[in-house]
Every structure is written in C-alpha cells, then in structure tokens.
Amino acid sequence: MDENTAPRENRLLASLAEADLHALRSSLRPVTLDSGTTLFEQDERIDQLVFPLTAAVSLLTVLESGDAHEHVMVGRTGMVGFSALLEDGRSPFRALVQVPGQALVLPRADFHSAAADGLRQLAARYSIMLLRLAGQAAACSANHRVEERVARSLLRLEDLTGRDAIPITQEFIALLLGVQRQTVTLAAGRLQRAGLVQYSRGRIVIVDRDGLEGASCECYLTMRRAEDRLFD
Ligand SMILES: [Zn+2]
Incomplete structure (x- = not known):
C-alpha cells in the first residue's frame, strides 16, 4: 500500500488500538470507488466494510417512487456497512458513491480476528454518532x-x-x-x-x-x- 491508501488515512481505522490495526492490515484491500456506484442496496445483506480514504458515500433512504433522500455522508472519518459486524446484518440505507476516490475494503470473512472486538466497539460508537449527524441534518433541512x-x-x-x-x-x-x-x-x-x-x-x-x-x-x-x- 502506498501512503495514499494507508489505513491511517481513515480516521476511524487510525483510532483503533495499534495491535488491532496491525491484525487487520493484511485483510484491508485498496479499491477505487467510481461516482454513482451503489455499494449496498437498502435492506441488502452486507458482506464487507468500506473505509473511505478520499471518496465520499451518501447514505440514502429510497422510496417506492424511486426518489431517494440523503441522511448523511461518510468519508475518511468513517465507515460504510457497519451492520456487517452483526450476524445477518442488513444495510439500513442505500450507500451510493458521490465523490469518486480511494477506499479500503474489509471482507466479512476476515472479521473473526483478534481485532473484531475493537472494531465492533468502535462501530457501535460510530453508529450512535451517525444518528446524531442524521438528526442534525434533518433539523437543518427543516429550519435553515x-x-x-x-x-x-x-x-x-x-x-x-x-x-x-x-x-x-x-x-x-x-x-x-x-x-x-x-x-x-x-x-x-x-x-x-x-x-x-x-x-x-x-x-x-x-x-x-x-x-x-x-x-x-x-x-x-x-x-x-x-x-x-x-x-x-
Ligand atoms: Zn443547519
């Protein structure tokens, strides 16, 4: 991996304990995300975590009409697909790449490592923080x-x-x-x-x-x- 795809370029990965990050490092695969790509469909079972580095991904709710509403955007300070850390985890949103760029992918098969507990704890805290951001965005669109x-x-x-x-x-x-x-x-x-x-x-x-x-x-x-x- 070159310095542009180093795990520490993602702030969430960088906040893991050194030993946890070390254990995950060989499983993280660099990918290029193209604009307009759907990473996960709403309610789809998820088999990987995606850690953006220079890309940005929108989390959307899709209506029967096909109209989509954006809640929150995820970039190098976060991860997409954290429900993959649960058994039978499904995506609560459609995850759509909006800004093309680099990311790191962690396959679900590699979760059962020594680092999994650290990652789960981080994902739990992160998901609460995302709720905070989504709530702020909803209040913002109604008031500002x-x-x-x-x-x-x-x-x-x-x-x-x-x-x-x-x-x-x-x-x-x-x-x-x-x-x-x-x-x-x-x-x-x-x-x-x-x-x-x-x-x-x-x-x-x-x-x-x-x-x-x-x-x-x-x-x-x-x-x-x-x-x-x-x-x-
Ligand atoms: Zn506002």
Whole structure:
C-alpha cells in the first residue's frame, strides 16, 4: 500500500488500538470507488466494510417512487456497512458513491480476528454518532436557509474527502439538500460571487474557508464537534 491508501488515512481505522490495526492490515484491500456506484442496496445483506480514504458515500433512504433522500455522508472519518459486524446484518440505507476516490475494503470473512472486538466497539460508537449527524441534518433541512446548507455541505465534503478540489455535480448537492437543482445553482452562485468558493468543470474549490464557515448555519460546527468527540 502506498501512503495514499494507508489505513491511517481513515480516521476511524487510525483510532483503533495499534495491535488491532496491525491484525487487520493484511485483510484491508485498496479499491477505487467510481461516482454513482451503489455499494449496498437498502435492506441488502452486507458482506464487507468500506473505509473511505478520499471518496465520499451518501447514505440514502429510497422510496417506492424511486426518489431517494440523503441522511448523511461518510468519508475518511468513517465507515460504510457497519451492520456487517452483526450476524445477518442488513444495510439500513442505500450507500451510493458521490465523490469518486480511494477506499479500503474489509471482507466479512476476515472479521473473526483478534481485532473484531475493537472494531465492533468502535462501530457501535460510530453508529450512535451517525444518528446524531442524521438528526442534525434533518433539523437543518427543516429550519435553515438553502445557502447556509450549501455552505455546510461543501465544508463537510472537504473534511470528508481531504481534497482541495472536490469533484461534484450540482445534481449531487441538490440531492444532498433535497431541493431543486436550480435552487442550488443560485445559492452556489451567491457563494461564488462572495469569493468563498469556485466552481468550474465539475469541481468545487473552497477559496475562503473562514468565510464559508461564516456563511454556514450552526450545523457545520455542530457536526464537526460531534465527530471529533468520537476520537477524543
Ligand atoms: Zn443547519
């Protein structure tokens, strides 16, 4: 593995005890995740854990109409598929790759190692933290303005991918926020004119991070702190 696919690039893996991480290391397989790939379908039995490094994955609820609602996004601070750690674990969400990039995969067959207990404890704490984030996102979409939510999402995306130029589409941001694409375009345009972000050729760059934090609602810092507490 090169330094870009080192397990410690994922903050959750990095927080495991040294001996646990060492025991898992040979089972972690680097993969490239393409945008638009479904990692798990809703209610599907899961046979692997995915630890994003530079990719970002949306966890979605899918309605009978086919419409999907995003709850939370997972990147290098988390994992996808933690219900695989239970017997007969099924995915509560559809897991859809939104930002392409690298990840590490741990097959279910390799869970029964000395590291499994450490990983299960971490997954339990992580799943509670994800509930916290999903609750915050639901309250945010009901109460805060679109422009604030676009700012919050872009800041989260930078934290979750660790990338300066993030390849995303405005359709993705619209899905993320549950609003019309045109509404996102207008909000993103205002942030760009204010000199906070630059969007071109499907990539977004945060130019003024402090300014963008100022343009976000309280939810960005609340989410970041909830995540940081997991690693205290
Ligand atoms: Zn908010």
